[in-house]
């Protein structure tokens with residue numbers, strides 16, 4: 001039943017309780033641990049939550065990537081997967097779904113989003129190039145920089161300030177973009193636009209902003225590539241918040257967003273509702289041919305791109321499920337529920353709540369710690385110790401440069417802790433538990449300790465660095 005579009009479901013008749021628009025068919029036990037166990041696990045993990053075994057985690061909000069619960073329809077599709085090396089029927093179904101929603105002529109599967117980034121930037125970017133984006137996601141920045149190009153974030157000023165409200169806080173700052181285009185007329189191989197803006201708080205980009213960025217790109221012959229991981233959530237926000245879209249179908253909104261772009265990179269682990277997968281979609285057949293040559297060398301033949309046929313089928317079904325209005329209403333409402341419950345009690349969060357995650361402003365939460373004390377790391381560790389909740393620091397550990405105490409140390413612009421909500425996985429009582437744990441840590445926030453690095457690799461250091469509390 002997909003009655004939401006006609007406006008006659010329980011959602012619109014005054015019932016306020018959020019219910020999950022699905023029932024649960026397969027369950028997995030949660031790990032319940034004692035505080036003493038968690039202290040030991042965290043110590044053994046070098047105080048890096050990425051090093052914890054999932055069996056030590058009760059509620060896992062580390063990421064919304066690849067953690068979705070697949071639907072019965074996806075599992076049945078997966079069983080029909082065609083595992084042929086070349087010309088698989090699964091690829092045909094995958095390509096049809098991608099073309100139907102995204103509308104690009106060329107579809108290139110990859111094993112996940114970062115492979116799409118590496119291949120596309122490898123083809124388009126070189127030393128001396130400058131790549132603007134609203135905010136580069138960590139792997140996106142790393143892959144731009146690995147091609148020796150420079151990654152520049154151009155999100156609007158509101159998007160840099162956690163407390164400020166703006167309905168489309170992920171928008172690109174058009175003045176800054178104009179300035180970059182003017183300053184580097186021949187050196188911009190592509191403009192990226194991340195929908196929704198993950199590192200900036202899961203904030204949406206308006207249709208108007210996409211259109212304006214597109215107009216500038218077309219004027220200067222620069223391809224516009226959408227980082228489309230959360231395209232469905234972005235489409236929902238456009239329908240909710242942008243004038244003229246309230247009555248529009250979500251698939252139509254998605255198609256309009258992509259009509260302004262020349263291609264996209266996609267992680268199907270997000271709004272593909274799949275556990276693995278991604279793709280590049282493009283209109284330019286010359287770039288697509290070059291990308292496929294790299295693909296064959298590093299990922300796989302163009303009709304599977306490093307995925308199994310069953311994964312392609314799961315994605316083909318998932319892309320459409322992600323645009324189901326009942327699902328999206330539940331998704332966005334339940335994320336907001338978590339944000340509103342904790343912010344009502346004084347916990348500073350990035351406002352307004354984003355689509356896939358709530359971001360706690362750790363500098364505001366632990367005011368007695370400076371950025372060099374790694375307040376985000378401190379808070380993330382404490383949430384784990386208090387209630388077995390695994391979150392993710394998005395701050396000085398992830399985006400700072402140099403080590404605190406060294407001359408070249410620079411903290412990140414913000415120190416955030418992201419509570420990413422896996423799709424269709426947790427119920428409201430799980431989220432109520434998370435609220436209680438956060439509020440309990442908030443009450444004793446002045447006891448939170450500074451953290452320091454014990455070791456750190458040169459790139460993407462948040463994945464493998466080790467820490468010590470002081």
Ligand SMILES: *Cc1c(COP(=O)(O)O)cnc(C)c1O
Pocket residue numbers: 065112113114115137139140194198227229266267268269270277278
């Ligand atoms: C997850 C993500 C990526 C990378 O995708 P993976 O599938 O994790 O490799 C790129 N950009 C954004 C905005 C993302 O959220």
